[in-house]
Amino acid sequence: MRVGVIGVGCSRFGRRDDAVIQELAYEAVKEALDDAGITQDEVELSVVGSVNTRGYELMPAVPVNEYCGFAGKGPLRVEAACATGAAAVYTAYTSIASGMADVAIAIGVEKMTEVDTATSLAIGGRAGNYLWEFHQYGTTFPAYYAMHATAHMAKYGTTEEQMAKVAVKAHRNAARNPKAHFQKEIAVEDVLNSRYITYPLKLYDCSPISDGSAAAILASEEKIRELGIDDVVWIDSVGYASDTSNMTNRESFVGLKATVLAREMAYRKAGIEEPVKQLDFATVHDCFTIAEIMAYEDLGFCRKGEGGKLVESGETELGGKLPVNTFGGLKAKGHPLAATGVAMVYEIVKQLRGEAGELQVELRNNRALLHNVGGTGHFAFVMIFGR
Amino acid sequence: MRVGVIGVGCSRFGRRDDAVIQELAYEAVKEALDDAGITQDEVELSVVGSVNTRGYELMPAVPVNEYCGFAGKGPLRVEAACATGAAAVYTAYTSIASGMADVAIAIGVEKMTEVDTATSLAIGGRAGNYLWEFHQYGTTFPAYYAMHATAHMAKYGTTEEQMAKVAVKAHRNAARNPKAHFQKEIAVEDVLNSRYITYPLKLYDCSPISDGSAAAILASEEKIRELGIDDVVWIDSVGYASDTSNMTNRESFVGLKATVLAREMAYRKAGIEEPVKQLDFATVHDCFTIAEIMAYEDLGFCRKGEGGKLVESGETELGGKLPVNTFGGLKAKGHPLAATGVAMVYEIVKQLRGEAGELQVELRNNRALLHNVGGTGHFAFVMIFGR
Numbered sequence: 001m002r003v004g005v006i007g008v009g010c011s012r013f014g015r016r017d018d019a020v021i022q023e024l025a026y027e028a029v030k031e032a033l034d035d036a037g038i039t040q041d042e043v044e045l046s047v048v049g050s051v052n053t054r055g056y057e058l059m060p061a062v063p064v065n066e067y068c069g070f071a072g073k074g075p076l077r078v079e080a081a082c083a084t085g086a087a088a089v090y091t092a093y094t095s096i097a098s099g100m101a102d103v104a105i106a107i108g109v110e111k112m113t114e115v116d117t118a119t120s121l122a123i124g125g126r127a128g129n130y131l132w133e134f135h136q137y138g139t140t141f142p143a144y145y146a147m148h149a150t151a152h153m154a155k156y157g158t159t160e161e162q163m164a165k166v167a168v169k170a171h172r173n174a175a176r177n178p179k180a181h182f183q184k185e186i187a188v189e190d191v192l193n194s195r196y197i198t199y200p201l202k203l204y205d206c207s208p209i210s211d212g213s214a215a216a217i218l219a220s221e222e223k224i225r226e227l228g229i230d231d232v233v234w235i236d237s238v239g240y241a242s243d244t245s246n247m248t249n250r251e252s253f254v255g256l257k258a259t260v261l262a263r264e265m266a267y268r269k270a271g272i273e274e275p276v277k278q279l280d281f282a283t284v285h286d287c288f289t290i291a292e293i294m295a296y297e298d299l300g301f302c303r304k305g306e307g308g309k310l311v312e313s314g315e316t317e318l319g320g321k322l323p324v325n326t327f328g329g330l331k332a333k334g335h336p337l338a339a340t341g342v343a344m345v346y347e348i349v350k351q352l353r354g355e356a357g358e359l360q361v362e363l364r365n366n367r368a369l370l371h372n373v374g375g376t377g378h379f380a381f382v383m384i385f386g387r
Numbered sequence: 388m389r390v391g392v393i394g395v396g397c398s399r400f401g402r403r404d405d406a407v408i409q410e411l412a413y414e415a416v417k418e419a420l421d422d423a424g425i426t427q428d429e430v431e432l433s434v435v436g437s438v439n440t441r442g443y444e445l446m447p448a449v450p451v452n453e454y455c456g457f458a459g460k461g462p463l464r465v466e467a468a469c470a471t472g473a474a475a476v477y478t479a480y481t482s483i484a485s486g487m488a489d490v491a492i493a494i495g496v497e498k499m500t501e502v503d504t505a506t507s508l509a510i511g512g513r514a515g516n517y518l519w520e521f522h523q524y525g526t527t528f529p530a531y532y533a534m535h536a537t538a539h540m541a542k543y544g545t546t547e548e549q550m551a552k553v554a555v556k557a558h559r560n561a562a563r564n565p566k567a568h569f570q571k572e573i574a575v576e577d578v579l580n581s582r583y584i585t586y587p588l589k590l591y592d593c594s595p596i597s598d599g600s601a602a603a604i605l606a607s608e609e610k611i612r613e614l615g616i617d618d619v620v621w622i623d624s625v626g627y628a629s630d631t632s633n634m635t636n637r638e639s640f641v642g643l644k645a646t647v648l649a650r651e652m653a654y655r656k657a658g659i660e661e662p663v664k665q666l667d668f669a670t671v672h673d674c675f676t677i678a679e680i681m682a683y684e685d686l687g688f689c690r691k692g693e694g695g696k697l698v699e700s701g702e703t704e705l706g707g708k709l710p711v712n713t714f715g716g717l718k719a720k721g722h723p724l725a726a727t728g729v730a731m732v733y734e735i736v737k738q739l740r741g742e743a744g745e746l747q748v749e750l751r752n753n754r755a756l757l758h759n760v761g762g763t764g765h766f767a768f769v770m771i772f773g774r
Contacts, residue, residue, distance in 0.1 A: 001485075045627075051445070051446070052445075058438075058439075059438070059466060059468050059762075061466070061467070062468070062632045062762065062765050063632075065629070066631060066632050066633060071629060071630060071631040071632065071633075071765075072628070072629055072630055072631070072645075072648075073629060074629050074766075075467055075470070075474060075477065075627040075628070075629055075766050075767075075768065076465050076466065076467040076474040076477070076478070076766070077465065077466045077467065078463050078464065078465050078466075078478075079446060079448070079463065079464045079465075079466065080448070080462055080463040080464065081446050081449070083462070087462060087463040090462065090463070090487075091463070091465075091478060091481070093485070094478070094481040094482050094484075094485040094487055095481050095485075096485075097481075097484075097485030097486065097487075098388075098480070098481040098482075098483075098484030098485040099484065100477075100481055100484075100625065100627075238487065240432075240462040240487075241459070241462070242452070242458060242459055242460060242461050242462055243459060244453060244458040244459070245449045245450075245453050245458065246453060246458075258459075261459075375446075375449065378449050378458075379461075379462050379463070380462075381462065
């Protein structure tokens with residue numbers, strides 16, 4: 001059973017004191033419904049993704065579904081840390097592919113700015129490892145990725161300048177995306193001169209704490225024909241994997257094994273052997289600049305250890321061989337946890353339809369990749385889309 | 388693609404100060420793995436259900452999977468209030484039926500006794516309706532079901548004695564279930580003389596606040612053959628529905644519309660027209676005694692309004708025409724939210740295999756029903772199993 005995306009929506013990301021969680025969700029839901037040209041009546045199933053960092057709502061699917069007009073539709077909420085968005089898309093996808101629903105909506109929504117930054121970092125640290133690394137060493141979330149960065153620097157000679165270029169690229173794209181959290185361009189020097197959060201990661205190497213939502217409406221091929229929709233972005237394949245949360249048990253810090261495993265699953269099913277040639281662009285999980293560099297390698301965009309050089313080459317910029325994070329990435333578009341994975345679907349659909357305005361990539365293959373990670377690879381999803 | 392249950396496990400329910408959440412989960416997981424005769428290696432996907440009432444773990448799937456040996460397996464956690472267990476089974480089921488996995492485990496786990504009762508009731512009230520009923524009127528969770536009870540009494544003449552009989556039956560079964568929270572039989576007078584929590588519901592009309600876990604391992608028919616497993620309980624059909632959480636928007640209080648809709652979906656797919664004749668027994672969501680009476684009616688075990696008479700007739704006792712909640716139900720076995728729906732699968736598998744000891748039902752059709760509700764019908768799942 002083929003499953004396609006028939007409508008997408010995305011809220012403005014950033015500090016959203018103007019909206020409570022259900023209003024924020026509806027901002028994306030309304031756009032997605034309008035985009036698909038359907039109403040709530042056609043949707044059979046609503047999957048709400050929300051990590052709910054503050055505990056603002058114990059069971060967030062209830063108010064979100066109620067407010068968005070899906071009270072009679074939704075049987076569940078999903079959570080997979082920062083990969084919650086992709087997990088919601090996964091659940092909507094499997095619900096349709098298994099024949100349980102013909103039309104399903106995946107909603108990702110998060111209000112994070114209500115919590116102070118220190119709390120968020122502590123929560124992130126707990127997400128990184130519950131067993132003892134946070135409690136024993138006070139390891140916050142940036143510290144985990146700092147370990148990845150230092151390992152990568154030591155083994156492959158990756159530099160702080162190369163990492164900075166990921167941030168510069170992200171800000172350049174985000175500055176042209178009116179929904180992005182950050183709207184200003186930055187230079188390599190700005191990154192290098194920003195204060196250290198945890199060596200070697202500086203303020204501008206880190207994605208921000210954002211509020212935001214995104215929604216994607218999925219449907220079965222049969223239903224798509226019945227609805228007479230002919231502009232569809234298909235989900236060609238879905239890969240998932242996970243890994244130990246205990247960093248001390250990891251084989252290596254220079255990449256994420258979960259990404260590699262999820263990639264293998266997704267590429268095998270979609271027949272991807274040379275991603276740079278076969279894909280038009282990719283959205284990857286750049287919660288920190290080093291994460292994008294590792295993703296290049298783990299996803300096979302370059303050889304292991306050459307991620308720093310790849311960003312330096314400019315080939316992942318708009319106009320390059322394989323543009324990455326064309327809407328600004330987690331780094332500059334913002335990272336409202338559960339919204340992120342669904343917002344990647346939004347970006348992919350907009351790009352593959354040629355609706356990305358001045359951020360539009362060149363379409364040769366009409367295929368794109370989604371890569372969403374939870375924690376430091378506790379969860380990973382890789383999906384291939386085509387139009 | 389047929390999906391079957393190849394292994395089940397269930398922890399002892401009750402106050403479990405002796406185990407943290409991941410240890411509690413493993414108690415059920417180990418039993419399920421041993422029961423299936425497989426190891427963690429064969430499991431491709433772990434779906435963790437947890438409502439996480441205290442917020443003891445922000446992302447409970449991570450420590451649970453880590454401790455249970457599924458760190459490399461699990462891409463998500465699900466939550467659907469008190470129907471979280473069925474939602475986990477649903478997600479494992481759709482993952483297999485869609486071809487995303489061949490073997491998946493659904494784990495439901497909850498530690499509730501760490502929270503004081505008043506907090507639990509408040510949380511329940513928020514689960515009942517987030518919009519304003521809790522905040523405006525202080526409506527706790529028993530108060531919602533009390534509204535159902537008074538409506539049912541007013542319209543159909545249902546009595547407190549009839550409700551008490553649901554509790555007496557539950558305790559009688561639980562007294563023979565070593566894993567149940569309550570191990571003692573009670574009489575109708577005990578229920579009637581217990582203190583009112585919220586009229587007409589008394590202490591013994593309410594399910595307790597319990598810790599517990601349950602696990603069910605599901606597999607595709609192809610994989611089951613490959614593993615050489617020949618004793619399988621099949622999932623014949625799955626139905627789901629939901630309803631507004633805003634009680635003021637409900638059409639009626641004498642039943643749960645979500646149950647009716649989920650039943651219609653499940654019965655249609657499984658060809659159930661006369662449930663009392665076609666099923667051997669049922670597990671229904673008896674969070675309060677009135678809930679079991681409404682479930683009889685909403686599931687078509689009797690006509691609307693005759694649920695009180697049905698329990699009075701004794702036909703839902705062991706030995707009756709359609710035994711219900713043979714292991715003691717939420718009422719006496721206990722109700723650790725996310726564990727409940729998965730524990731229903733445990734009960735169904737044990738019964739259909741003839742492994743229920745002195746609680747064994749008579750098997751004529753080798754079919755059984757699962758009914759798991761979240762909130763007051765915000766979520767509902769109905770599933771039909773067969774062996």
